[in-house]
Amino acid sequence: MPPNPTPTAPSAPVSSISSLIPPAESAGAAPLLSVRDLQTSFPLRSALLRRVVGEIQAVAGVSFDIPAGGTLGLVGESGSGKSTVARTIIGLEKARSGSIVFEGEELTSLPKASMRRVRRQLQMIFQDPYASLNPRATVEQIISEAWEIHPDVVPRNRHRAEVRDLLERVGLNPDHAKRYPHQFSGGQRQRIGIARALALRPKLVICDEAVSALDVSVQAQVLNLLADLRRDLGLAYLFIAHDLSVVRHISDQVAVMYLGRVVETATQDELFQRPLHPYTQALLSAVPDPKPWTKPEREPIIIGGDVPSPADPPSCCRFRTRCWKAEDICAEQEPVLETRLDRHPTACHFATDLAGATR
Amino acid sequence: MTALMRVRELRVEFDTSGGVVTAVDGASFEVAAGETVALLGESGSGKSVTAQAVMGIVPKPAGRIAGGSITYDGRDLLTPGAAKGLRGREIAMVFQDPLSSLNPVFRVGAQIGEMFRRHRGASRREARAAALELMKRVGIPAASKRLDDYPHQFSGGMRQRVMIAMALALSPRLLIADEPTTALDVTVQAQIMDLLARLQAEEGMSLVLITHDLGVVADVADRVVLMYAGRVVETGPIREVYEHSGHPYTAGLMGSVPVLDGARDRLTPIQGSPPDLLSLPTGCSFHPRCHYADPLCTTDQPNLRPLPTPPPQHQAACHHPEGVLNHAP
Numbered sequence: 001m002p003p004n005p006t007p008t009a010p011s012a013p014v015s016s017i018s019s020l021i022p023p024a025e026s027a028g029a030a031p032l033l034s035v036r037d038l039q040t041s042f043p044l045r046s047a048l049l050r051r052v053v054g055e056i057q058a059v060a061g062v063s064f065d066i067p068a069g070g071t072l073g074l075v076g077e078s079g080s081g082k083s084t085v086a087r088t089i090i091g092l093e094k095a096r097s098g099s100i101v102f103e104g105e106e107l108t109s110l111p112k113a114s115m116r117r118v119r120r121q122l123q124m125i126f127q128d129p130y131a132s133l134n135p136r137a138t139v140e141q142i143i144s145e146a147w148e149i150h151p152d153v154v155p156r157n158r159h160r161a162e163v164r165d166l167l168e169r170v171g172l173n174p175d176h177a178k179r180y181p182h183q184f185s186g187g188q189r190q191r192i193g194i195a196r197a198l199a200l201r202p203k204l205v206i207c208d209e210a211v212s213a214l215d216v217s218v219q220a221q222v223l224n225l226l227a228d229l230r231r232d233l234g235l236a237y238l239f240i241a242h243d244l245s246v247v248r249h250i251s252d253q254v255a256v257m258y259l260g261r262v263v264e265t266a267t268q269d270e271l272f273q274r275p276l277h278p279y280t281q282a283l284l285s286a287v288p289d290p291k292p293w294t295k296p297e298r299e300p301i302i303i304g305g306d307v308p309s310p311a312d313p314p315s316c317c318r319f320r321t322r323c324w325k326a327e328d329i330c331a332e333q334e335p336v337l338e339t340r341l342d343r344h345p346t347a348c349h350f351a352t353d354l355a356g357a358t359r
Numbered sequence: 360m361t362a363l364m365r366v367r368e369l370r371v372e373f374d375t376s377g378g379v380v381t382a383v384d385g386a387s388f389e390v391a392a393g394e395t396v397a398l399l400g401e402s403g404s405g406k407s408v409t410a411q412a413v414m415g416i417v418p419k420p421a422g423r424i425a426g427g428s429i430t431y432d433g434r435d436l437l438t439p440g441a442a443k444g445l446r447g448r449e450i451a452m453v454f455q456d457p458l459s460s461l462n463p464v465f466r467v468g469a470q471i472g473e474m475f476r477r478h479r480g481a482s483r484r485e486a487r488a489a490a491l492e493l494m495k496r497v498g499i500p501a502a503s504k505r506l507d508d509y510p511h512q513f514s515g516g517m518r519q520r521v522m523i524a525m526a527l528a529l530s531p532r533l534l535i536a537d538e539p540t541t542a543l544d545v546t547v548q549a550q551i552m553d554l555l556a557r558l559q560a561e562e563g564m565s566l567v568l569i570t571h572d573l574g575v576v577a578d579v580a581d582r583v584v585l586m587y588a589g590r591v592v593e594t595g596p597i598r599e600v601y602e603h604s605g606h607p608y609t610a611g612l613m614g615s616v617p618v619l620d621g622a623r624d625r626l627t628p629i630q631g632s633p634p635d636l637l638s639l640p641t642g643c644s645f646h647p648r649c650h651y652a653d654p655l656c657t658t659d660q661p662n663l664r665p666l667p668t669p670p671p672q673h674q675a676a677c678h679h680p681e682g683v684l685n686h687a688p
Contacts, residue, residue: 077544077545077546077547078544185632185633186632187632188632215401215402215571215633216401216571216572216573216612216615216616217401217611217612217615217628217629217633218628218632218633219615219628220614220615220616220617220626220627220628220629221628221629221630223617224625224626224628227625242544242545243545244545244619245574245616245617245618245619246617248617248619248623249617249623249626268623272619272620282546283545283546284619285549286545286546286548286549287545287574287619288548288552288572288574288575288576288577288578289574289577289578289618289619290573290574290577290601290613290616290618291577291601291602291618292577292578293598300549300553302546302549302550302553303546303550304500304550305500306514306515306516306517306544306547307544
């Protein structure tokens with residue numbers, strides 16, 4: 001990756017860091033993962049001359065913490081940058097600025113060799129259970145491959161037994177270790193992906209839309225499995241999804257992203273019961289309810305338009321072009337993510353507590 | 360209400376390298392005039408193939424309609440020639456992926472206008488005016504400026520609006536929408552569902568919504584037809600089906616969906632995975648995943664029949680609906 005030659009504007013104003021951090025659940029203990037003002041951009045090349053003509057700021061100043069054993073749900077629509085956050089944490093993209101501290105180590109400046117050591121603790125489960133498994137390797141090879149790179153985790157003579165244990169752990173038949181991915185269903189393949197992620201005994205697992213591709217009956221099985229693993233192994237999750245019901249189901253803490261920025265973050269309870277940001281309110285209102293007739297009649301909030309292109313985001317408040325509350329100030333002054341209305345951090349000049357009026 | 364479309368014992372087969380797959384295996388249901396029906400099912404349930412059979416677009420030569428009948432307004436759609444002039448005019452369809460359903464090299468206005476030119480013999484100018492009118496109706500902002508844009512210049516949600524405009528062009532009496540919002544973000548999904556419901560009410564047309572998402576249709580559908588492994592397993596008024604599920608598969612689906620409010624209990628998923636269509640279980644296809652299965656279920660395929668509880672339109676294909684009904688969460 002060549003260094004980005006475009007002159008860069010100073011980063012977006014960020015309030016004092018402490019105001020961004022939701023009250024720590026385990027006071028005193030340092031978080032397992034701490035992300036501060038993370039920015040990741042991609043060069044925008046002209047098709048004709050392949051010159052860099054601009055940049056897409058996919059992640060434009062994102063901060064959050066994940067405590068050991070905790071689960072942060074990161075929600076957002078396409079183009080919100082949620083997957084880029086994950087890819088940057090795990091080292092698949094390079095951060096332009098900001099910091100990622102995992103177990104006290106700064107990942108953005110870590111030498112490659114040390115990164116390998118840290119990466120062991122930091123695993124990822126991908127969305128597509130078809131594309132993320134090597135079709136020419138058996139399940140046993142797929143799962144034990146990581147032990148070739150980290151031979152100290154499991155000695156070679158234990159590989160076979162350990163693979164059987166892992167398969168059992170994720171609810172697959174250990175006798176199927178010699179089978180190939182195509183012999184499994186989508187849900188089973190996702191279990192293989194989970195077993196592979198667990199092979200190195202990580203502390204944090206990033207689930208990037210890990211259940212989105214699955215049918216609902218199978219999705220529920222995998223969600224239960226993830227909850228069991230968290231309980232039994234003390235795993236922490238960064239759970240990225242566009243489906244709010246799923247995020248609510250699994251997360252302790254939730255951050256809502258829109259066009260590269262976190263617009264609101266709170267505990268799961270707070271966020272879903274008392275959303276303060278208009279975008280969160282609209283998002284929650286748009287979630288299909290399987291039993292609408294059991295709820296009091298409510299006026300749905302339907303916001304117009306689509307998510308603007310991340311290549312040309314609106315100035316200052318990025319949601320203002322679709323917001324029914326937007327006024328002049330929204331185009332003049334960036335709303336800071338800070339605790340508002342004495343409740344939780346949100347980035348809106350007109351944050352309102354509907355106090356259960358929507359839900 | 361009388362049935363506008365009637366599907367009877369429909370059977371659709373596909374030749375695959377592994378053998379013959381019966382994608383739709385004796386599905387029967389009706390759509391009344393002015394009614395919104397949700398055709399629900401997970402992948403492989405046969406819901407989309409059923410729609411393809413209605414539209415006469417079952418992929419050939421691999422696929423064929425091997426039995427059953429589809430009648431529309433008393434006319435047999437499966438007799439060659441009889442359906443002429445119905446499909447595309449009276450029965451229109453909207454697909455999941457609007458980008459691959461639009462021609463990338465023609466301007467959007469011209470593509471919508473072509474419907475009027477081909478079917479109504481409209482002039483270029485008339486077609487353009489009609490296209491503009493339709494684009495406004497489906498809520499495309501600055502429609503007059505966007506008439507001459509190409510499909511790739513539209514966002515996913517706007518493309519789906521263009522598709523809906525084309526489907527509405529000839530004032531169909533039946534609109535089939537196959538996963539119309541699956542590829543869209545949730546805020547845009549809400550817009551499109553709102554639009555479909557509004558147009559359905561304005562036009563008084565029948566709407567068949569094909570989806571895997573139980574929630575997305577709950578606000579708009581009158582009735583549900585739930586498919587599993589090519590068969591209809593439960594049907595009835597949506598509220599009855601969701602609240603008092605008579606088939607263990609429906610009950611299992613309801614227990615699998617995390618909801619936005621209420622307790623965050625452990626989900627109660629259906630065990631196992633959807634069946635391999637190449638080697639379907641004997642008897643009831645659902646029996647290997649079912650808590651209520653007994654020896655009868657492994658040998659006899661249950662047919663749709665009214666549940667012991669009213670209304671009679673609420674039917675399930677299960678040998679033991681009492682157990683399911685009594686176990687309602």
